[in-house]
Amino acid sequence: xxxxxxxxxVYVLGVGMTKFIKPRGKVDYTELGFESGVKAMLDAHINxxxxxxxxxxxxxxxxxxxxxxxYQFGMTGIPIYNVNNNCSTGSTGLYMGRNMIAHxxxxxxxxxxxxxxFPGSLQTFFRDRAxxxxxxxxxxxxxxxxxxxxxxxxMFGNAGREHMEKYGxxxxxxxxxxxxNHLHSKNNPYSQFQDQYTLxxxxxxxxxxxxxxxxxxxxxxxxxxxxVLVSQAFLDARPELKDQAILIxxxxxxxxxxxxxxxxxxxxxxxxxxxxAAKAALVEANVAPDEIKVCELHDCFSANEMVTIEALxxxxxGKAHELVRKGGITYGGKVVINPSGGLISKGHPLGxxxxxxxxxxxxxxxxxxxxxxxxxxxAALQHNLGLGGAAVCTVYKRADGKAAQTVSSDVVAKxxxxxxxxxxxxxxxxxxxxxxxxxKKARSDWALQDIEQKVEARF
Numbered sequence: 001x002x003x004x005x006x007x008x009x010v011y012v013l014g015v016g017m018t019k020f021i022k023p024r025g026k027v028d029y030t031e032l033g034f035e036s037g038v039k040a041m042l043d044a045h046i047n048x049x050x051x052x053x054x055x056x057x058x059x060x061x062x063x064x065x066x067x068x069x070x071y072q073f074g075m076t077g078i079p080i081y082n083v084n085n086n087c088s089t090g091s092t093g094l095y096m097g098r099n100m101i102a103h104x105x106x107x108x109x110x111x112x113x114x115x116x117x118f119p120g121s122l123q124t125f126f127r128d129r130a131x132x133x134x135x136x137x138x139x140x141x142x143x144x145x146x147x148x149x150x151x152x153x154x155m156f157g158n159a160g161r162e163h164m165e166k167y168g169x170x171x172x173x174x175x176x177x178x179x180x181n182h183l184h185s186k187n188n189p190y191s192q193f194q195d196q197y198t199l200x201x202x203x204x205x206x207x208x209x210x211x212x213x214x215x216x217x218x219x220x221x222x223x224x225x226x227x228v229l230v231s232q233a234f235l236d237a238r239p240e241l242k243d244q245a246i247l248i249x250x251x252x253x254x255x256x257x258x259x260x261x262x263x264x265x266x267x268x269x270x271x272x273x274x275x276x277a278a279k280a281a282l283v284e285a286n287v288a289p290d291e292i293k294v295c296e297l298h299d300c301f302s303a304n305e306m307v308t309i310e311a312l313x314x315x316x317x318g319k320a321h322e323l324v325r326k327g328g329i330t331y332g333g334k335v336v337i338n339p340s341g342g343l344i345s346k347g348h349p350l351g352x353x354x355x356x357x358x359x360x361x362x363x364x365x366x367x368x369x370x371x372x373x374x375x376x377x378x379a380a381l382q383h384n385l386g387l388g389g390a391a392v393c394t395v396y397k398r399a400d401g402k403a404a405q406t407v408s409s410d411v412v413a414k415x416x417x418x419x420x421x422x423x424x425x426x427x428x429x430x431x432x433x434x435x436x437x438x439x440k441k442a443r444s445d446w447a448l449q450d451i452e453q454k455v456e457a458r459f
Contacts, residue, residue: 013234
């Protein structure tokens with residue numbers, strides 16, 4: 001939880017992201033991080049010289065990969081932190097940046113999350129030492145046994161099985177969550193997949209670990225997302241940008257309690273950790289769960305979305321499947337969960353996921369996500385989970401405290417200076433725009449190499 005002494009308001013002033021793509025080794029992390037960082041700075045209307053500290057978020061990469069990305073923007077001598085906190089890495093970076101500003105240490109932080117992954121399910125790299133989730137896996141083996149399915153699918157699938165046994169949810173309920181996320185992704189231009197499926201197609205896709213079929217499991221992905229965080233003083237000096245600044249009204253990074261090992265498959269995937277993070281963030285933001293109309297939830301598997309709906313307070317314990325059955329998690333229902341398509345369809349490049357969730361909700365709170373906008377939204381909730389463990393929940397509000405109003409893409413295109421609305425079109429930038437955000441006082445073309453040309457060629 002953010003220390004109560006850190007009372008300076010912190011705003012997300014700029015966001016940017018790449019398309020999420022299949023991990024085929026064709027685009028390097030240097031390109032991905034450069035693209036999202038440039039986009040975030042363009043969105044915030046800043047130059048890299050305005051950035052006081054940088055946070056780089058990634059799980060797969062050598063130490064100081066963050067400097068390799070940030071040096072492309074400039075070599076201004078600022079502190080750059082490299083963060084690895086499993087699947088919640090991006091949100092952990094967001095949390096760190098907020099803390100820096102909230103405690104008065106800095107006024108502007110650039111957070112960039114990126115990941116270049118391997119095809120297939122997640123694997124352990126270091127086999128000559130204890131796995132950090134080894135005690136969790138041992139408990140899973142004791143209470144549910146081990147199958148040949150990927151480890152993460154077993155862990156989360158077992159939580160789904162427990163929910164079915166205790167509360168009466170059915171295979172169709174988990175499949176419906178997958179169907180909705182795939183449906184939502186059709187309106188997100190950054191999504192790795194944009195395919196629509198029937199409930200029957202979801203259920204008949206290959207079974208991975210009951211209740212999880214393939215179309216209820218998130219893919220591995222390459223991609224990047226970034227955010228510019230600023231203080232009240234920084235924003236006050238730029239009053240023309242206040243209508244796009246989104247307040248981080250509440251936030252909590254929580255780790256596990258002893259409940260993790262209470263022999264519950266649901267607890268074993270961090271239920272209490274998510275519950276504690278959500279409660280703390282909502283209390284700090286002075287928002288009740290029933291006030292949340294849009295939520296980006298860490299749906300690495302449909303089973304995790306099912307149990308986390310309850311952990312976040314969006315449904316009573318044991319009742320999430322009832323909310324799903326009555327259309328309560330999509331447009332026209334109680335709360336729109338994962339308008340981006342979520343991890344299941346948008347993709348899951350680990351270090352970028354939390355920042356992509358942030359970008360999605362910032363666009364909603366600005367009113368820019370006009371092809372998937374949730375009308376009347378006064379607060380948005382983000383949940384990002386990392387087994388091992390770390391859960392980050394963040395509540396966003398507009399700086400003016402009002403409900404988000406839909407803004408036309410023509411108006412957004414003029415505001416951004418990009419000529420398009422980045423919430424609904426995944427386009428690029430020009431050489432002149434890159435020049436406008438790279439450091440004026442300490443840039444290095446040697447550090448940049450040919451990355452700019454490679455990125456622009458993809459546009």
